[in-house]
Amino acid sequence: MMTASEAMPAEALSPEAPSPETLALLADNPFAVIWKTPFGLPPFAAIRPDHIFPAFEAALGKNRSEIAAIVADPAAPSFANTIEALERAGKALSRVGGVFYNLSGADTNDALQAIDRDLSPLTSRHWSAIMMDPDLFARVDAVHAQRDALGLDAEQMRLLERTYRGFIRSGAKLGPEEKKRLAAINERLSGLGIQFGQNVLKDESSYALIVEDKAEGDAGLAGDAGLAGDVGLAGDAGLAGLPAFLIAAMARAATDRGHPGKHAVTLSRSIIEPFLTFSTRRDLREEAFIAWSKRGENGGETDNRAIVAEMVKLRAEKARLLGFATFAHFKLDDSMAKTPENVRDLLELVWKPAKARAAQEAANLAALAQAEGENSAIRPWDWRHYAEKVRQQTFALDEAVLKPYLQLDRIIQAAFDVAGKLFGLTFEAKPELEGYHPDVRIWEVKEKGGRHIGLFLGDYFARASKRSGAWMSAYRSQRNFEGEVRPIIVNVCNFAKPAEGKPALLSIDDARTLFHEFGHALHGLLSDVRYGSLAGTSVSRDFVELPSQLYEHWFLTREVMQEYCLHAETGEAIPEALIDKIKRAQTFNQGFATVEYTSSALVDLAFHSLENPGEIDPLAFEAAELARLGMPAEITMRHRTPHFTHVFSGDGYSAGYYSYLWSEVMDADAFNAFLEAGDVFAPEIAAKLKRFIYSAGDTRDAAEAYTLFRGRLPTPDALLEKRGLAVV
Template sequence: MSAFTYEIHDRNTEEFRRLLSMSAKKSAGNFEQAFFRAIEDHAREIAAISEAREAPSFTNTIRALEASGASLSEVSRAFAVLAGTSTTPELQALERKIYPVLSRHFSAISLDPKLFGRVEAVAKNVNEMAEASPQARRLTARMYKRMMRAGAMLDKADRDRLADIEARLSELFTAFAQNILADENAWFLELGDDDLAGLPAWLVSSLQNAGAERDKAGAVLTLSRSLIVPFLQMSERADLRSVAFEAWTRRGENVGPSDNRPIMAEILKLRTLKARLLGFETYAAFKLEDQMAKSPDQVRDLLMRVWKPARARAAADAAILQSIAENEGVNRPLAPADWRYYAEKRRRAELDFDETALKPYFSLDRMIAAAFDVANRLFGLTFEPVSNLPIWNDDVRAWRVLRADGTLQGFFLGDYFARSGKRSGAWMSVLRPQHKMGEGQTPVVYNVCNFSKPHAGEPALLSLTDATTLFHEFGHALHGLLSDVDFPSLSGTSVSRDFVELPSQLFEHWLTVPEILDRHATHIETGEPMPRELVAKLLAARTLDAGFDTVEYTASAIVDLDLHENAGDNPNPLEIERESLRNLGMPEAIVMRHRTPHFAHVFSGEGYSAGYYSYLWSEVLDSDAFEAFGEAGDPFHVETAERLLRHVYSAGDSEDADALYRSFRGREPDPAALMRKRGFSHRAA
């Protein structure tokens, strides 16, 4: 980290330090005390609003509710940082204890009939709403609908039953996520010298570093995606690839205390009960009613339109890979553990492209600089490092984010390396959302990734997939950082789930813009930019395995939808998964991207449940949105970037997502843009 240090004078920076101190220093015991104090404070605030004698108004009801619970939100966000990135048995025990308490607390608020009556009165006050600002009307409508969807209109017996369901679900979500982490932490494979055949030096170094972290003398393979995916691509040992792939795909499905099979069955059963209480036939119907897609049929239509050409492409690719394997003397059908290995051989044969040749050009530091450069060119942001901060791990980096006029936009943090006790995957979240209520506040946003950490003194080198992940999560971060709304509930990424991936997936496109590659994809030793011929191979290789990529993702999205449409009263999730894949004609050599027992998107919370399709729905939008820059003839076209900022990155949930997109693009999105991006069709001449 740079030695640059800010003098702490302004209120925002002092607040930033205080928030970091909360996430960095609190023990489980201190967090527990802070949680219960904050819950009591919030309950008193809610009681004052609910029992108020004054006639309900936007100010004394809606705005008051929006301002309530500030300390509880702060404690929850600080705790989430540690629980996700630096967990301990004590923190996991507190998760299991506190999340059901929080569920009961928020259910009591959502199901309070007096409070709902006041919210409803404001929402239906035609005169007051006519005089309110557009964002005040939006906030009121959203709050009213959220309470209705939470069960506020049910009778007392059903409200109590729903609160019981929500509390139990919170317990199950925590257990599901902790079980995945337990399986990932427990499994490792020690590798001798004979086991490293085919592995490039950078991967061997990362495996040795993983061994050192586990106090092993040699190389160790773990279930970190940044290790296991390149191992599956490059290891010449089919037996080891098979062992590793089996462990990777069976997370959460092992007999013992980390078995997620009974947990996901109970989750599905409770979700079905919840949906029926709220008047919906299935949980999928309930969940999608409030999204852009609106219905399971709309989602299934999109998924199947993509599935058919993707499966056909994958079948043709499988035949090519089978032929490569047979030419090497492999006399058996292509197995899922083989696909990445022979796909890598195909890339080298057809395109003369070795993905390991990219690694020296994709150092972590240069890719961070590239993402910052794109944000500067599009939105005028600059990022200045801040040091000497109380941060939860020494590897975390922090930046102060400034607008073009030098004023403060917010703060950004990056936690990039895998380590024990850290949840797998990559994500963006906030320690503090932007809003303009009262004195207002600037956002504090962070990204978490799980890249392989190099040996001390060595640069961190990323794969193309890793670099894309960095850009993806930074796109989410910009959605939070650039937010410019009045109320925290409308801030940043608080949008419908099938719109939230637009800013992140769209930002990925700029990684391979030639200007960005020329400036930032420079060789770690020579400083020379990536050769043009290597850039051309990179671009050609992006769609070479598009059938595989699309099949493994779309199968997961369809299974997710089937799980939440077909669960019934006594669900058998693995049987639903098998039946769904049989009906699809899933290629035998491909496994869904997230098998059900470790499908954290779906079973560790409500966010992507019946909503994993969102990435594809948003990809229609991001493909079409980036074509707007192509039509303008400039990937950094000023007017297009200004529209993008105004109607997407800064708009939060200030309007319906489809209206925001139309305001940016000037029309509805073109679904064919998705097929062009994935290489399944081409723009007409």
């Protein structure tokens, strides 16, 4: 790897006067200086793993000094010297963390993973010490007590309330022994969450079902994902039924894993799901599905079952310490939903019709399978295969025919141009800027008139160094406090990488995922608030999915598809008839999709509604909850417990996986505002959407923000209609 001096021009890393972001480090450490890179983009080529830990140690020390100065201030506590002072603190720590945590998710290696494990107890202790510091909280409490007499504007009042509430929820009012115990729980949970995620990544990256395309070939498993044995193939039977786009993606995946000339089924959704859809080899579908389903429960060092059991127990204890009946009560108290009962009501509202619809769908699949001579019961590895056949028969919609119209570059441009029509944004490619991996692409985002809005990074292809799924994150968040700071936002996806010189082709689900994550990106890019802790996606978990899920709707509009869905070989626009088939098929298989998702959300809620879990067997608990729900045998949870990273790889969606459905109530209703106006780009509605949703961050209560946009709160009706579950 290049040294700092080799990677960057001298002026890019030149020292300056001390800054809140710089650290006292060796001169070759990029975190020691102000980055004079274009737009302040991290100098990725100059940052080595051995720079990270010293930078974190220095940043933690600097933050402790900043907090100590606030506590030692002899002046009476005020909004400026306490609340705004806390906003000023931690800039160096944010800069280091912004780089490291993004890299550890999107392009990790053994060195970064070791750093993550070593950092976990240090950062947990750091934040516990700050949030439980009695002298610091006394200042925050004093300001909060006089809040009505301070003449604060709405955003200042919101910051004060959120800061005060954050301290309370972090244990600031507990006694000394309770604080000590809570700090220990937080530290242990942090380490367990990191280990959970690393275990899942190892199971995913080490597994491949290798298919040799030759007469004497066989299919076997590469890696140590916990399954053993090879499956003999005759000729190229391992590729039977697979469309050309999938064969090409599997060839690229095999080459990347050191098996040139062969084909690999990996656990990336962009390969495993189409393989399960198209492969006519039921034995191979079963083998691949079981590997996918059993991530995190294969025994050995990557098994997550004991981790889950301990996390559930510790989370319940944490909630009790903080005065809540269960961890679900604790988490949901700071959400739109407010209570577990409200969440369960929504989930069960869709569960019953979804299960009934899934039963109808299963009967249709079984009838088709029997007609083809397959008399065995439909199993989870069969569902996608026969569902695709039913879809083709019912709607004459063939994914292999559709996929050439969904070129990655065209769908990216579609997402950009929708943002232009709605919000007046433009995106200028910056190929001269260097990302953290050769696949990363960078654009400058501007408003009309040329005002710089931020940088957008796109990292679209699956690789072994990247965790699965898709997400948005920020290398730098927006703020206007003491100078304007514009954001640097990244979208990370896991699409199958095409052969050299060939366009990357997406499925409909892939394209919607791209629009979804770009909706999150716009939430970060369009943020226009004063204080960084209220910026962008720093909203309640069950509101944060509204901007992303709402943005998905524009991809499926006729206006977007006709302009951007051009055939990869002929250049012809997608036919009107094919668009009509796509629209008619939108509620197809929604029983399956809703059961798959909702069962995961209900199991998450059940785990975190336990008052005193004791010693539990996570898989037995999962099975018992699914049995109580009457889970169809033909379907599995979208995320089974041992690889449920949303919930157990950190605290983000714990007791909160329901959030996608909660936000879907809003996104279905919100898009109807444009339909009611007769224009999917209606300027007046788009302006309100930008002002009250995409740009507003957490400057007001989520229900208030939605009401200001729509004039009222939504009901579930639009959601049920969207999923085809409404009772007619």
